Amino acid sequence: MDPLASVTDLSDRLGRPLNTIEEARAQALLADASAKVRAYTKRTFTRTDGETVVLRAQQGEIRLPQKPVIAVAEVVAVGAGGAPDLPVAGWQWDGLDIIRTAVDTPSINMPELWYDEDVDAYPGTYRVTYSHGAAEVPADVVAVVARMALRTLTSPTVAGGVTGETIGPYSYRTDGSGVGTAVAMTDEDRRELDDAGYRPKAGMSMVRHR
Numbered sequence: 001m002d003p004l005a006s007v008t009d010l011s012d013r014l015g016r017p018l019n020t021i022e023e024a025r026a027q028a029l030l031a032d033a034s035a036k037v038r039a040y041t042k043r044t045f046t047r048t049d050g051e052t053v054v055l056r057a058q059q060g061e062i063r064l065p066q067k068p069v070i071a072v073a074e075v076v077a078v079g080a081g082g083a084p085d086l087p088v089a090g091w092q093w094d095g096l097d098i099i100r101t102a103v104d105t106p107s108i109n110m111p112e113l114w115y116d117e118d119v120d121a122y123p124g125t126y127r128v129t130y131s132h133g134a135a136e137v138p139a140d141v142v143a144v145v146a147r148m149a150l151r152t153l154t155s156p157t158v159a160g161g162v163t164g165e166t167i168g169p170y171s172y173r174t175d176g177s178g179v180g181t182a183v184a185m186t187d188e189d190r191r192e193l194d195d196a197g198y199r200p201k202a203g204m205s206m207v208r209h210r
Contacts, residue, residue, distance in 0.1 A: 002039060003030035004045055004079055004137050005145040010153065013146055021152055028170035032183040034150035037141065040185065041198040043067065044094045054078060062099040065200060066132040069097050076127040083121035099128065140196050144189050152183050 007026045011017050038044060043066055050073065055062050060074070068164055075088040092100045193199065 001034070001038070001044060001046060003027070003145070004028055004034040005142045005149065009142055009146045010150055013150060014154070018153075025153060026149065029149040029152055029183055030145065031143045033185075034186050036148070036183060037145055037189075037193065040190065041193055042200045043198055044133060045094050045137050046144060047131075047135060048130060049131040051132065052127060052129045054125055056125050057101060057126060057196050058162070060101050062098065062126055063126060064097045064128065064130060064132070068132060068134060069093070070131040070133070072099060072128065074127075074129040075101065077122045077123055078125040078127055081121060086122075086129065088126065098122045101126070106203075115147065138196075140192065144192055148183050148185060148189060152181070 007018060007023065007030070010026055010030075048066070049070075051066070053065070055064070064072075072091075072093045075091045077086050078090055079085050088101055090102055094100070098163075
């Protein structure tokens with residue numbers, strides 16, 4: 001996936017073009033910061049069409065993990081114990097991030113054998129095909145990713161966890177976090193992402209991607 005911020009975003013925040021050494025590291029640092037934000041939020045933030053995921057319904061509701069949701073193309077009940085996967089009849093998308101299914105008979109054309117003899121044939125997992133994401137990464141996400149990359153990019157030394165500076169005859173070195181060769185996410189970064197509502201809600205269950 002592409003980084004969630006660009007070299008231009010870094011330059012704009014620094015107020016100057018990146019120098020040669022900074023340019024050599026910038027893309028890798030942006031990729032690392034983007035990966036950490038995506039792992040923390042469980043969201044991609046970029047436009048994806050026709051993605052298929054398998055999700056578990058709770059009380060007849062399937063919560064889609066990626067937002068904003070653009071369209072839902074298909075909902076299929078996943079069969080267990082040899083039961084076939086079957087299209088769902090009458091599902092409804094709320095226009096935001098929830099698909100509602102009929103709890104009692106979620107599938108159309110269900111073979112009578114499975115319906116009558118195996119009530120556990122359809123345990124409540126669904127394969128959903130949908131499109132999501134935005135044309136542009138949200139500005140607050142760009143800001144967090146750029147800040148994470150800049151903390152490492154502009155640290156006085158690339159020795160992980162150590163900062164230092166020399167001014168004339170005076171010099172100092174200190175141990176610290178969030179600087180050096182590795183990009184780090186701070187509590188402030190997490191708080192901003194939490195406050196913006198980018199963390200998944202409790203109770204959502206994604207089984208697997210296909």
